[in-house]
Every structure is written in C-alpha cells, then in structure tokens.
Amino acid sequence: MxxxxxxxxxxxxxxxxxxxxxxxxxxxxxxxxxxxxxxxxxxxxxxxxxxxxxxxxxxxxxxxxxxxxxxxxxxxxxxxxxxxxxxxxxxxxxxxxxxxxxxxxxxxxxxxxxxxxxxxxxxxxxxxxxxxxxxxxxxxxxxxxxxxxxxxxxxxxxxxxxxxxxxxxxxxSIIENSCMGDAVRDIARLFRERGLTNPVFRAVKAIEGNIPRGEADLAGEIEDIKGRIELGEVFEDDFEAAAADARYGGITEKFRGVVTLLPGARGMSVSDRIDRVLTHKLLGLPIFFIFMYFVFHLTFAEPLLFTDLVTDGGVPSPGVMMQGWMGSFTEWARGAVGGAMESAGASAWAKGLVADGVFAGVGSVLSFLPQILMLFLFLSIMEDSGYMARAAFLMDRPLRRFGLSGKAFLPLLMGFGCSVPAMMGTRTLDDEKERRLTIMLMPFFSCGAKLPIWAMFGAAVFPGSAGNAVFAIYAIGIAAAVVTSIILRKTILRGAASVFIMELPAYHLPRPLNLLIHLWEKTRGFVIRATTIIAGATVVIWCLSNFNFSLDMVEPNSPGSIVGVLGRLAVPIFIPLGFASTPEAWKAVVAIVTGLIAKEMVVSTLGVLYNPEVEGDALEDETASGALAAALVASFSPASALSFMTFNLLSVPCMAAVASANGEMRNARWIWGTIAFWLLTAWCGAFIVFHAARLLGF
Amino acid sequence: MRKCLNEFTPGETGTVVRVAGAGAGKGLQRQRLFDMGITPGAEITMRKAAPLGDPMEITIRGYELSVRKVEVEAVLMECGEK
Incomplete structure (x- = not known):
C-alpha cells in the first residue's frame, strides 16, 4: 500500500x-x-x-x-x-x-x-x-x-x-453548500458519465476555469452550467475568487466551535517578542549581518577572531580545522595508494593517473566537505528556527531591483565561501527561473578558492595597494552580477522577481534530529557527485595535461602536453584581453584552462610553467611563490593583471560547481548555456576591465 | 473608510472588501492571496514594514504573512473607525 x-x-x-x-x-x-x-x-x-x-x-x-x-x-x-x-x-x-x-x-x-x-x-x-x-x-x-x-x-x-x-x-466539496453547489453537482455528474476519476475535484477546478485535458468538448456545456450561477455583485464573474471565498467561508461556518483559541493568545507570544528585535526597523539589518559574519567566520576564518592575541598564530575556525584534517586524510590516502601501487609494480602512468589524477582530484573536492557541512548546519538552523523567512523579509527590497527576491540573498552570500553548497542552497527558492538565475550569478561572488590568485597578483603586481586591487575584484564581481542579472531578466529569464507572499512561521528551537537528517541528505548528494562525475572529469583532465598528442607521457602542463598545445591554440582568443600578447602568454592561458577545473590550480599551474626549475608548489611553498611573483611582474602590467584576474573571477568556477549546477538544473541545454554564459561574461568583463584600466592610466 | 492594503500603517486593522482585477500574469499572485486566506470578509492587521519599507508583515486568520506592497495594491479594505 x-x-x-x-x-x-x-x-x-x-x-x-x-x-x-x-x-x-x-x-x-x-x-x-x-x-x-x-x-x-x-x-x-x-x-x-x-x-x-x-x-x-x-x-x-x-x-x-x-x-x-x-x-x-x-x-x-x-x-x-x-x-x-x-x-x-x-x-x-x-x-x-x-x-x-x-x-x-x-x-x-x-x-x-x-x-x-x-x-x-x-x-x-x-x-x-x-x-x-x-x-x-x-x-x-x-x-x-x-x-x-x-x-x-x-x-x-x-x-x-x-x-x-x-x-x-x-x-x-465544502463549496456544495454555497451558491455554486448546483453547478458543482451538475458538472461532477457530467464527468462521472465520462468515466473520469475524482469528478468532484475536477468539477470545482472546472468552475475555476481549468477543464480537464481531453474533455475540451464539454467546455460549452460547462459554460452553460456556470452561466446559471448567481455570484452576486462582489464577484461578478470572478469564479476563482468566489471559490476561494466559499471555501474559507464554508470552513468558518462548518467548523465554528471545534477549535477555541484564547483571544489574543498569539497577541504577544515569545515568538512575537523575538521578532520585534530581529526584524526591528533599525536593528534588524545589522543583527542579520553580524549573524552572517559569524557564520562565515566560523566556517572559513583562520585564525578565529581574537584567538591570535592569546596564542601564537591563533586557533583556526572549526571549518578550517576540519578541512585541514580532511586534507591530511585524503593526502594520506593518496600516498598510501601510490605506495601500494608502486610496490605492486604498477607503471608510472598508472600510478600517476590513480594517485595524482583521481585521488588528488576527488580529494581536493572532498576537502570542501567539512565547510559544506558547517554552512549547511547554519543554514538548517536558520531554516528550522524560522529566521530564514525573516532574512528573506529583510533583504527582499534591496534585491528586487535586480530581479531577485529576498530568498536569493542567502545562497548568493554563501557563494563568497563556496559555490557548491551555495548552489545547493538555491533549493529554498520557489521559482524555477529565479533558481536558474541565482545559480548563473553564483561564480561572480568570489569564492574562497580564488583568494590565492588575488593574493598572489595583488602582492606581485600591485605592491602597496594589494588591498585595493583585491577589493576592486570583489566589486567587479558584484557589478557583473547586477548587470548580468538585469540583462538576463530582460532576455532569456524574462520576468520580475517571483511573488513574495510568504508565511512567517513562529520561531521555535531547531530539532537536532531534523538537522542531522537534513545534513545527511545534503552531504550524500555531494559525496556521490564527487566520486562519480568529478572523478571522471579528473581522469580526462589528468590525461590531457600529462600526455602529448602522440600519447607519450610528458611533464604535466608543459608546452608539449595536450593542454599546452590547446592552450597555445587558444591564445588568439585572449589577445584583446591584454595579457596574451607576449611570447609567454600561453602560460597564462593554460592557467586559465586548468582554472576551469578548480581555481586552486591557477596559481600552481603558473608556478610550474613560469619557474619549472623551482621545486615546490607556488600555492604552499614560499620560495616558489617568491619566484612566481618576480616572473609575474615581468609578464603582466597592472591593467593586464586586472584583466586576467577578472577572467578567472567570472568564468566557469570549477568542475565541482558545474556538477552542482547540473544537479540543480537537470537540463542539458541549460547547463551548457550556463557554461557558455560564464565564459562569455568572463571574456567581456575582462575586455572592459582591461580597456577601462588602461584609460585610467594603469 | 476604504483604502488599499498597501496603504496601511503598522497596527491598523481592517476587513477585506475585494481583491480586484485578474490582469495578465496576475493569476498566480491573486490565487496565492486567496490561498493564504486573503478573501472578502477576512480581517487583516498590519504588523510592521521591513527596515527598508517593504515588504510588510500582516496578521491574517491567526498567522503572520509577508507580502510586498505592490502585491496587495489590489486588495481593497474597509477600516472602520474604532
């Protein structure tokens, strides 16, 4: 049953x-x-x-x-x-x-x-x-x-x-007791004769204007029956309003006395008192922003606020700490598998594929898991307690101008942390168009993995004003989101922000069991994606960067590798963007291409390509990053560096995000369209930034 | 006195007279208002506006509902002097 x-x-x-x-x-x-x-x-x-x-x-x-x-x-x-x-x-x-x-x-x-x-x-x-x-x-x-x-x-x-x-x-039907009662019975009889299931339900819907599929020939007869209804002055011929009114009227009438509420029982409950503070005219927004600050702080900060005053270097936030553990674990697993394969006599390419390809790729994606868990824990608490609805209530007005409703604010804000949980968070949006729009705008909110790129370029190319350069990048991202949102709302996602008729439920304490189940459901989907789609994509990418076209193994990402050759072929596309006119330009292009896989790879790739003789990963090793900084100053002007950063900011964020977007959109045309949209916006954005920066004298 | 729900000030109470006009593309919005209980005869109290003036929070049929002002422009109210 x-x-x-x-x-x-x-x-x-x-x-x-x-x-x-x-x-x-x-x-x-x-x-x-x-x-x-x-x-x-x-x-x-x-x-x-x-x-x-x-x-x-x-x-x-x-x-x-x-x-x-x-x-x-x-x-x-x-x-x-x-x-x-x-x-x-x-x-x-x-x-x-x-x-x-x-x-x-x-x-x-x-x-x-x-x-x-x-x-x-x-x-x-x-x-x-x-x-x-x-x-x-x-x-x-x-x-x-x-x-x-x-x-x-x-x-x-x-x-x-x-x-x-x-x-x-x-x-x-409760409507049978109203002036529409005869009509409901008559139309239901018609439907019953046709052998339709649920005739009463369909009869009420027919009065409201929805005739069942395949029964269009009854339309005339139904109109005749409806013509006999006398709705009276208030409704004239507005049957939808009349039906809703008859329903509520019937409920009031029929169930009078069944429930007794003390008058004013809801007048000033605990919930109301909480709400008075949290949606206060002056305090509401600051409280919300402080709350969000702590959510992000606990998830992404290192060190945790003020702890660096007490201990040397401070204590990392729980999110960062757990990410570290997860990273060590996947790193250990990668080493263990590599070692086992070596002692079993596996060939170098097989070991490289499994250890450096699959395990490194899946590992880097899985290392986001703790932070995803943290963000979703807070999100679930907000949703379960009723504060989420208030957050949307607070933020609806500022967002509506750009074609978004208040409910889109939270996922977009989460995008500053990581696009993957943020895209999954768009499920709280009711409207399919708005959900797609929010996902498409997500990369423009610079995520944590892009931070090393900003830090590297800021320090190397903008000495003394690195902070301003990084701030400019965040501002460019938000500007791109605003502009493209308005454009998309006027073209393929035509329409205004969805309706905002939303219940504000009474506050209550979140239930631990519900939170756990919620978290489990979210994480399971992420883990499944990480171990299937992403593992597959990593294998392909690893092969492209480790083999040349005659399928001999080469130095990863070197000029002879497939990625290197394709990168050089792609150079002309990037010439108008200002950073691709030097002979070394293909290196930047290859870094952009590997950045489509994961933004962490941009700095590593630049390090390998510009300073192949320097040992160590430019992302972690100080000598390597110093050498890279020197090389970048030689290859980039401030304007072309801003252009390169803008392209990385606005383009396809990473394979994990593409997989998430795909999971949410579930439509091949939309996901390919979204990828094209990201690449196009990145190109146009970088073009505008480069030329604007040059005009401003950079 | 009659006025539209979007013109209410915090604390003001009134009764729905009618939800006007089924304009193009307004079907969803109107049906939503009905489904949530905003039908002729229902009593509504305006609780407060969001910090930036919109949307507003109302009490209807014993629960709290958030609506944008433009969405309730069509809701005509009767508010008697108390």
Whole structure:
C-alpha cells in the first residue's frame, strides 16, 4: 500500500515522515523538476497492529492544490493521477483555518483521507483546545490527534489509516453548500458519465476555469452550467475568487466551535517578542549581518577572531580545522595508494593517473566537505528556527531591483565561501527561473578558492595597494552580477522577481534530529557527485595535461602536453584581453584552462610553467611563490593583471560547481548555456576591465 | 473608510472588501492571496514594514504573512473607525 503525506509547509510533515520511516527514507527529485521527492517504508511497531508493507511518499509542502507552483502541480498530479491508497493530511491545529483550506481540497478527491491533527499540545499550552471527534464528524473523515515532535498518537494514526485505506470514498466539496453547489453537482455528474476519476475535484477546478485535458468538448456545456450561477455583485464573474471565498467561508461556518483559541493568545507570544528585535526597523539589518559574519567566520576564518592575541598564530575556525584534517586524510590516502601501487609494480602512468589524477582530484573536492557541512548546519538552523523567512523579509527590497527576491540573498552570500553548497542552497527558492538565475550569478561572488590568485597578483603586481586591487575584484564581481542579472531578466529569464507572499512561521528551537537528517541528505548528494562525475572529469583532465598528442607521457602542463598545445591554440582568443600578447602568454592561458577545473590550480599551474626549475608548489611553498611573483611582474602590467584576474573571477568556477549546477538544473541545454554564459561574461568583463584600466592610466 | 492594503500603517486593522482585477500574469499572485486566506470578509492587521519599507508583515486568520506592497495594491479594505 502507498500512503501520501500532504500538508502545509511548517506543519510538522517532515518530522512525521522521519518518524514513520526511520532510516529507510531515500531522497531524490521528482522527474523533471528539482523538488525533493522523499520516499520510505513505514517502520511499524507491534502496538500499531499494522502488518502490511506501507510505502510513505512525502508530497511537497503546499497551501493549496491550485496548479500554479511546481510543488502544487506535483502534489495534485500525485493525488489525482498516481492514486495513492490513502492521503494522510497533516494539519497544524494552531493554525486550523488555513490548514483546513488544503484539507477541503483534498476531500474533493475520491482518495481515502485521514487527518493527523498535529501540535495540539502547543495549542493547549497557549490556552486553546480542539475537539478532534467533532472535527472528524463535521469533516467526514477520521481525525487523529498526534504530536510528531513527542511521537505521540503515531500508532493510532497508522492503525486508523490502514483501516480507512480499504474503504472506498466519494469526494465531497465544502463549496456544495454555497451558491455554486448546483453547478458543482451538475458538472461532477457530467464527468462521472465520462468515466473520469475524482469528478468532484475536477468539477470545482472546472468552475475555476481549468477543464480537464481531453474533455475540451464539454467546455460549452460547462459554460452553460456556470452561466446559471448567481455570484452576486462582489464577484461578478470572478469564479476563482468566489471559490476561494466559499471555501474559507464554508470552513468558518462548518467548523465554528471545534477549535477555541484564547483571544489574543498569539497577541504577544515569545515568538512575537523575538521578532520585534530581529526584524526591528533599525536593528534588524545589522543583527542579520553580524549573524552572517559569524557564520562565515566560523566556517572559513583562520585564525578565529581574537584567538591570535592569546596564542601564537591563533586557533583556526572549526571549518578550517576540519578541512585541514580532511586534507591530511585524503593526502594520506593518496600516498598510501601510490605506495601500494608502486610496490605492486604498477607503471608510472598508472600510478600517476590513480594517485595524482583521481585521488588528488576527488580529494581536493572532498576537502570542501567539512565547510559544506558547517554552512549547511547554519543554514538548517536558520531554516528550522524560522529566521530564514525573516532574512528573506529583510533583504527582499534591496534585491528586487535586480530581479531577485529576498530568498536569493542567502545562497548568493554563501557563494563568497563556496559555490557548491551555495548552489545547493538555491533549493529554498520557489521559482524555477529565479533558481536558474541565482545559480548563473553564483561564480561572480568570489569564492574562497580564488583568494590565492588575488593574493598572489595583488602582492606581485600591485605592491602597496594589494588591498585595493583585491577589493576592486570583489566589486567587479558584484557589478557583473547586477548587470548580468538585469540583462538576463530582460532576455532569456524574462520576468520580475517571483511573488513574495510568504508565511512567517513562529520561531521555535531547531530539532537536532531534523538537522542531522537534513545534513545527511545534503552531504550524500555531494559525496556521490564527487566520486562519480568529478572523478571522471579528473581522469580526462589528468590525461590531457600529462600526455602529448602522440600519447607519450610528458611533464604535466608543459608546452608539449595536450593542454599546452590547446592552450597555445587558444591564445588568439585572449589577445584583446591584454595579457596574451607576449611570447609567454600561453602560460597564462593554460592557467586559465586548468582554472576551469578548480581555481586552486591557477596559481600552481603558473608556478610550474613560469619557474619549472623551482621545486615546490607556488600555492604552499614560499620560495616558489617568491619566484612566481618576480616572473609575474615581468609578464603582466597592472591593467593586464586586472584583466586576467577578472577572467578567472567570472568564468566557469570549477568542475565541482558545474556538477552542482547540473544537479540543480537537470537540463542539458541549460547547463551548457550556463557554461557558455560564464565564459562569455568572463571574456567581456575582462575586455572592459582591461580597456577601462588602461584609460585610467594603469 | 476604504483604502488599499498597501496603504496601511503598522497596527491598523481592517476587513477585506475585494481583491480586484485578474490582469495578465496576475493569476498566480491573486490565487496565492486567496490561498493564504486573503478573501472578502477576512480581517487583516498590519504588523510592521521591513527596515527598508517593504515588504510588510500582516496578521491574517491567526498567522503572520509577508507580502510586498505592490502585491496587495489590489486588495481593497474597509477600516472602520474604532
């Protein structure tokens, strides 16, 4: 049997799902869209007395079954077309009126329904009460009081559900009691004669203006029936408004007395008091920025604020510390595998491919894992506590000008840390276009891996004003984001920022179990990608940089290697950008190409190419980086250095980010288009920066 | 007195008279407003505006909702003198 869980966002659906399925849940995407699809098998207890195998499908959190957002379409299609054996509708009893709005829509289908009345304990604590038996009688469906948080009433819920699943049910509509009642019954009769499933549900939708696919020939008859409805002066012929009004009106009427709220119970709750501070007219934004500063500080800073005053060199932040451990671990694994292969008599190229190619590549990507975990921990806490909605509330106004809504602010800010978790964070956006736009803008927010490039060029080419040069790069990135966002919003992603009609849920303490499950789901996807797509890409890249066209092994990234040859072929493309007109220019171009794989590789590659005789990696070794700095001063003017930096800033960030963007967009045309967009923006941006810098006399 | 919801000041309460005009591309926005409970007869209290003046927070049917001012220009309200 299959049971679907349906309910409003924030009604405790996820908690109930986790409770029912335990560790058996698995998460994927609904086909074609990036909305989480969670499925699991009910883990029964002896006390529930349920012996059948029951699959639980967690539908997206929705307010209505109107077909406007992808989430609503998914939930509606699943209930109507896939026909689960039962729908468990979770209802937040502290917000009964709006939650029952969805319930009355689900009741219009023919699928058996059980209502799980959640959070009755909270309602009681606030001095209210709800009569579950009375609600069940008036609704015409079983109602079970539960507390998902305290796992109370779950056995009874499942026992009731298993019983109800076997009993056929006919849909009924609360709108049948309104002036549209006759029309609903007449149209439902038409649909029933055609053998359509869920006739009542479809009849209500037909009155609202959505005639089922394949039944267009009934349109005339439906119009006739609708013509007989007298909506009155307020609505004229606005059936959508009339239906919504009849639904809310019917709920107020039908369930009067079922729930009692103390007047003003929500008037000045703890949540309101917290909110007064966090969204305060003057304090709101500063508090938010200070909070974000600490999130980033704990994830990326080394050393941690003030600790360098106490100890020599200070204490790195937890994120950096864990990244160090992860790095040592992957480095150790790489060495161990290399050593094992050598003693087993493997050839040099095989050892190079596995140890320096796959293990180094996957290792460098996996070393981001601790910081991704940290960022997502904070993000989950913000989401679970209700602060995320307030952050969007605070930031909506400034972002709207650029075609983004407040919800896009957080992912973009995370982009300064690492594009990979930031792109995964775009899932909190409702609108597909806005999600794509946010992902496309992500590289322009200079990530941590690009910092060594800025530091190297800043110190070498801009002595005395390195800070200004690095600041200019960050500013160029933000300017590029603003300009391209406005352009994209006027062209391929036409439209304004999505609607912002958003619930501000009451604050509550985050639940550790939910946080853990959330983190696990995010990281699992990342690890799978790192070990499949990225491992594959690294093998290809390693071969290109270690072999020449006759497939003999050469010095990595040397002029004779495939990458070196291709890099030299690509030089003409970069001549207008100012840094490719010297004979040594191909080195910079090869560094750009390897930078497409991972931005950490730019400085290493420059080091190898400009000073092949110097031992050590320019990224870590001081002699090597000193030698590189001297070489850079000889090859770059300030203007061409800025141009080179701009190109690296705006182009494809790294393979891990491409894999993440691909995971979020799930559309080959879009991902290739996005890669082209990044490269094009990088070229144009570097061109503008170079010529502007020259005009300014650099 | 009648005015639109976007003109409300913090603390002001009123009743929805109607949600006007189904203009082009406004279908989603209108349906959202209905789904969230902004239908004729519903009582709405404006709580506060965001620090930069927009969006605004309202209380409707016992919960808090954030809306942009331009999204509720079409919501006509009746606010009686208390």
């Amino acid at each position: 299959r049971f679907a869980l349906a309910g409003n966002p924030n009604c405790g659906k996820t908690t109930l799902f986790n409770l029912l399925t335990g560790s058996t849940a698995h998460v994927g995407n609904w086909p074609g869209v990036t909305v989480d699809r969670r499925e699991g098998v009910y883990k029964g207890t002896p006390r529930s007395g349920v012996s059948q195998k029951i699959e639980i499908i967690d539908l997206p959190g929705i307010y209505s079954l109107s077909p406007y957002t992808p989430e609503e379409v998914i939930a509606r299609d699943y209930i109507l077309e896939d026909g689960p054996d039962l729908v468990i509708n979770i209802v937040d009893s502290t917000n009964l009126e709006r939650n029952l709005y969805l319930t009355t829509q689900i009741m219009e289908s023919d699928i058996p329904v059980v209502v799980a009345l959640n959070m009755t304990d909270v309602l009681r604590k606030n001095g209210g009460s709800v009569d579950a038996r009375e609600l069940s009688e008036r609704l015409g469906a079983p109602v079970v009081s539960i507390s998902a948080l305290r796992s109370e009433g779950i056995d009874e819920l499942m026992r009731t559900a298993a019983e109800a699943a076997g009993k056929p049910r006919n849909g009924s």
